Amino acid sequence: MSKKIVKPAILPGFMELIPNEQILFNKMLDTIRHNYEKFGFLPIDTPVMERAEVLLAKGGGETEQQVYRFEKGDTDIALRFDLTVPLARYVAQHFSELTFPFKRYHIGKVYRGERAQRGRFREFYQCDIDIIGNGNLDIVNDAEIPSIIYSTFKDLGFDFFTIKINNRKVLRGFFQWLGIEDSTEVLRTIDKLEKIGLSKVKSELEEQNLSKDDIDKIVEFIQIKGTNEEKLESLKELKIENDIFLEGLNELIAVNHYVGAFGVPKENYTIDLTIARGLDYYTGTVYETFLDKHADIGSICSGGRYDDLAGYYTKQKLPGVGISIGLTRLFYQLYEAKLIETKDRPLTKVIVIPMKDCLDKSIEISNILRENDINTQVYLEKGKLGKKFGFADKLNIPYVLIIGTDEIEKGKYTLRDMKTGEQTMLSIEEIISGFKNDEI
Amino acid sequence: MSKKIVKPAILPGFMELIPNEQILFNKMLDTIRHNYEKFGFLPIDTPVMERAEVLLAKGGGETEQQVYRFEKGDTDIALRFDLTVPLARYVAQHFSELTFPFKRYHIGKVYRGERAQRGRFREFYQCDIDIIGNGNLDIVNDAEIPSIIYSTFKDLGFDFFTIKINNRKVLRGFFQWLGIEDSTEVLRTIDKLEKIGLSKVKSELEEQNLSKDDIDKIVEFIQIKGTNEEKLESLKELKIENDIFLEGLNELIAVNHYVGAFGVPKENYTIDLTIARGLDYYTGTVYETFLDKHADIGSICSGGRYDDLAGYYTKQKLPGVGISIGLTRLFYQLYEAKLIETKDRPLTKVIVIPMKDCLDKSIEISNILRENDINTQVYLEKGKLGKKFGFADKLNIPYVLIIGTDEIEKGKYTLRDMKTGEQTMLSIEEIISGFKNDEI
Numbered sequence: 026m027s028k029k030i031v032k033p034a035i036l037p038g039f040m041e042l043i044p045n046e047q048i049l050f051n052k053m054l055d056t057i058r059h060n061y062e063k064f065g066f067l068p069i070d071t072p073v074m075e076r077a078e079v080l081l082a083k084g085g086g087e088t089e090q091q092v093y094r095f096e097k098g099d100t101d102i103a104l105r106f107d108l109t110v111p112l113a114r115y116v117a118q119h120f121s122e123l124t125f126p127f128k129r130y131h132i133g134k135v136y137r138g139e140r141a142q143r144g145r146f147r148e149f150y151q152c153d154i155d156i157i158g159n160g161n162l163d164i165v166n167d168a169e170i171p172s173i174i175y176s177t178f179k180d181l182g183f184d185f186f187t188i189k190i191n192n193r194k195v196l197r198g199f200f201q202w203l204g205i206e207d208s209t210e211v212l213r214t215i216d217k218l219e220k221i222g223l224s225k226v227k228s229e230l231e232e233q234n235l236s237k238d239d240i241d242k243i244v245e246f247i248q249i250k251g252t253n254e255e256k257l258e259s260l261k262e263l264k265i266e267n268d269i270f271l272e273g274l275n276e277l278i279a280v281n282h283y284v285g286a287f288g289v290p291k292e293n294y295t296i297d298l299t300i301a302r303g304l305d306y307y308t309g310t311v312y313e314t315f316l317d318k319h320a321d322i323g324s325i326c327s328g329g330r331y332d333d334l335a336g337y338y339t340k341q342k343l344p345g346v347g348i349s350i351g352l353t354r355l356f357y358q359l360y361e362a363k364l365i366e367t368k369d370r371p372l373t374k375v376i377v378i379p380m381k382d383c384l385d386k387s388i389e390i391s392n393i394l395r396e397n398d399i400n401t402q403v404y405l406e407k408g409k410l411g412k413k414f415g416f417a418d419k420l421n422i423p424y425v426l427i428i429g430t431d432e433i434e435k436g437k438y439t440l441r442d443m444k445t446g447e448q449t450m451l452s453i454e455e456i457i458s459g460f461k462n463d464e465i
Numbered sequence: 466m467s468k469k470i471v472k473p474a475i476l477p478g479f480m481e482l483i484p485n486e487q488i489l490f491n492k493m494l495d496t497i498r499h500n501y502e503k504f505g506f507l508p509i510d511t512p513v514m515e516r517a518e519v520l521l522a523k524g525g526g527e528t529e530q531q532v533y534r535f536e537k538g539d540t541d542i543a544l545r546f547d548l549t550v551p552l553a554r555y556v557a558q559h560f561s562e563l564t565f566p567f568k569r570y571h572i573g574k575v576y577r578g579e580r581a582q583r584g585r586f587r588e589f590y591q592c593d594i595d596i597i598g599n600g601n602l603d604i605v606n607d608a609e610i611p612s613i614i615y616s617t618f619k620d621l622g623f624d625f626f627t628i629k630i631n632n633r634k635v636l637r638g639f640f641q642w643l644g645i646e647d648s649t650e651v652l653r654t655i656d657k658l659e660k661i662g663l664s665k666v667k668s669e670l671e672e673q674n675l676s677k678d679d680i681d682k683i684v685e686f687i688q689i690k691g692t693n694e695e696k697l698e699s700l701k702e703l704k705i706e707n708d709i710f711l712e713g714l715n716e717l718i719a720v721n722h723y724v725g726a727f728g729v730p731k732e733n734y735t736i737d738l739t740i741a742r743g744l745d746y747y748t749g750t751v752y753e754t755f756l757d758k759h760a761d762i763g764s765i766c767s768g769g770r771y772d773d774l775a776g777y778y779t780k781q782k783l784p785g786v787g788i789s790i791g792l793t794r795l796f797y798q799l800y801e802a803k804l805i806e807t808k809d810r811p812l813t814k815v816i817v818i819p820m821k822d823c824l825d826k827s828i829e830i831s832n833i834l835r836e837n838d839i840n841t842q843v844y845l846e847k848g849k850l851g852k853k854f855g856f857a858d859k860l861n862i863p864y865v866l867i868i869g870t871d872e873i874e875k876g877k878y879t880l881r882d883m884k885t886g887e888q889t890m891l892s893i894e895e896i897i898s899g900f901k902n903d904e905i
Contacts, residue, residue, distance in 0.1 A: 030779065031519055032519075033553075034558060035511070035558075036542070041510070043562045044569065047508045050510075062840055063840050064835070065813045067487070068487045068491055070487055072476065072481065073513065073588065076476060079471055079474070082469075093535075093537060117473035124856060134513060165845045172832075176835070283824075286825045287828055288829075372508075385726045388728075395503050400503050401504075406566060406603050
């Protein structure tokens with residue numbers, strides 16, 4: 026053939042899985058979705074591309090340089106780089122059609138042209154939930170969020186993880202009380218404590234021209250220890266007379282109480298005064314979630330409360346609280362760390378292998394199995410029996426149903442357990458009830 | 466506020482749904498996926514963007530002008546415009562990791578910068594299945610495909626639809642026998658019979674410089690009537706001595722037989738010799754599917770057999786057969802025609818409304834309901850009872866569970882059926898078993 030062959034390869038920084046990995050990925054995604062729906066969140070789906078003017082209304086920042094942006098005809102187009110900006114635009118645009126508090130989930134791909142590096146992806150799934158109030162939103166919502174994180178990660182198969190909770194008002198009020206007017210930089214620094222350690226935090230704070238006394242107070246503050254209740258007590262005892270601080274403290278007390286009421290075990294959440302979240306738009310409660318034995322993976326689910334979701338698109342005041350799971354990166358990390366495995370997750374329960382002249386009967390039986398909601402395929406190619414078993418084996422299909430003239434005469438078919446090699450002669454009814462009752 | 470407000474709007478030609486529509490859309494998507502999995506198809510997911518060189522390897526054609534294409538850094542990038550080209554690249558790239566016949570499904574968004582018009586979308590979901598053989602692929606696979614179409618559209622709630630089946634070898638052989646060397650143009654014309662009518666087909670054929678005799682034969686051929694068996698008999702009786710024709714006829718006979726074996730009722734499939742599919746790459750069996758009472762919607766599911774999936778990426782010969790459902794357009798058409806409705810499809814089964822001082826208990830009960838896999842939300846905002854009922858009503862949530870001090874004392878809670886207004890006092894156990902047994 027003289028046709029030019031193009032090398033089949035995807036771009037660097039993109040994830041593509043082979044089917045058994047994809048099945049595992051999809052199961053995780055389904056589990057997340059199932060949990061989001063269980064708590065009453067409604068689905069939305071927005072276009073991957075929007076007018077650049079809309080997606081970049083907020084402008085500036087690191088993100089803008091990473092955005093995939095191009096012109097088509099006269100239109101300046103950008104690909105979404107998160108699901109929060111599209112949510113803000115969505116809520117503003119469809120305001121009159123929505124019911125508030127608006128609880129929405131959104132699972133979709135987002136795009137960032139980051140520098141390619143291990144574990145960073147230019148296309149990745151975000152799985153977001155947000156609760157948006159019209160004008161105001163009760164603080165108890167901030168306590169429900171950790172219970173959704175808890176429920177989701179339990180269902181994903183994890184037991185040992187900690188949801189770290191803080192409130193930026195507590196931090197902001199504290200800094201204001203110290204006389205630090207613009208606390209943004211301080212917050213950014215403190216947020217990095219886990220990553221860069223205490224001494225680097227100190228030196229960064231020094232670079233910000235804070236007094237030694239202030240730095241000591243900050244360090245003392247962010248190192249408050251004990252149970253959640255003890256920490257809250259210590260915060261009270263600081264006798265900080267600042268309205269923002271006190272508001273934040275009361276919120277934190279409420280959130281701590283209701284997170285318990287929502288059924289999150291004590292060992293799965295903790296108040297951590299170092300958590301600030303680098304993003305500017307969080308104004309109250311903030312969350313990060315870590316696997317206890319794999320802190321190196323970083324936060325696996327983060328979010329928080331914001332005062333004003335959609336100020337760039339509407340004059341409506343829309344406070345909200347939400348979280349995001351970056352599933353593509355999470356999957357990559359868990360898979361690399363061998364914390365998840367692709368084994369034994371076939372979608373197909375049984376493959377029917379027809380012997381010579383038994384294709385019609387084999388097809389008929391596969392129809393019956395599928396009518397009973399048993400995922401079934403028929404091996405339709407010609408070839409030796411060994412090859413057909415090999416096919417089932419490679420795809421990890423747990424059962425093979427062999428249909429030959431003998432079987433058809435008897436009305437009983439040979440079901441082979443591919444793990445044990447055991448073969449049993451069963452009627453269709455026995456096979457169906459066996460699968461339904463998980464006996465085979 | 467002096468901040469500039471950007472008008473919140475999406476680009477023309479994009480579909481965005483409000484949540485109750487999105488729920489319906491997702492249910493359709495889930496039904497399609499469920500059916501694809503039931504027949505043993507494996508999921509894949511490919512990047513939305515790839516190197517333009519890869520996606521446009523085939524080059525030329527109408528499609529290329531519609532492609533979203535841009536540069537980022539040094540890279541010439543295109544967004545995928547279908548799921549077939551990415552499949553070809555995927556199979557070539559991962560060839561050694563796949564098991565053949567490779568049955569894959571892929572549900573994802575694709576992009577075409579078409580001229581904006583009603584019912585045409587620039588971003589739309591395709592739901593594809595393909596079975597790819599390594600070197601060869603048995604014709605019985607071509608008969609399984611209609612059974613998947615049948616199963617899927619039945620599950621989507623349709624009873625009256627017809628899968629039209631043809632074989633391009635039959636057409637090609639027939640034209641070769643007539644002495645028409647390049648039948649591509651003739652095929653394109655014939656494929657339009659349903660759309661443009663017989664007389665326009667005739668005049669188009671005349672423009673292609675065919676003899677009157679040939680045109681008469683073609684018209685007679687594509688108008689063969691009767692049952693499938695009668696049509697096949699008429700084709701045999703034409704005594705066309707052409708190998709391609711005879712090969713196609715034998716394939717069509719086999720497909721017709723096995724489609725029946727796969728359980729598709731006679732009234733849901735028919736051999737239609739006018740179906741050719743405009744696309745060049747189909748080489749054998751072709752399918753189109755129409756709603757019997759809404760032929761104006763056009764084909765709702767199409768596809769066919771091709772000899773060589775991935776010739777631009779590999780020297781491996783990879784024949785395949787597959788179909789695609791363009792879900793975004795289908796949803797739009799069905800919704801416009803009021804053939805699908807958003808009513809009564811809430812994801813949330815029950816909303817718990819706490820009376821004064823009963824929030825903790827309400828949260829506790831919602832936890833228990835969710836642990837029993839009942840989608841439950843708690844109304845967390847303060848406000849009057851009427852407003853809370855209004856919330857449940859607007860979201861079509863079928864049940865409200867009212868929890869007050871009376872209820873807590875009695876251990877029985879007021880469950881209100883939002884449709885009938887009927888209220889019953891029930892214990893948690895009664896509520897759970899009621900939901901589980903679909904009694905409430």
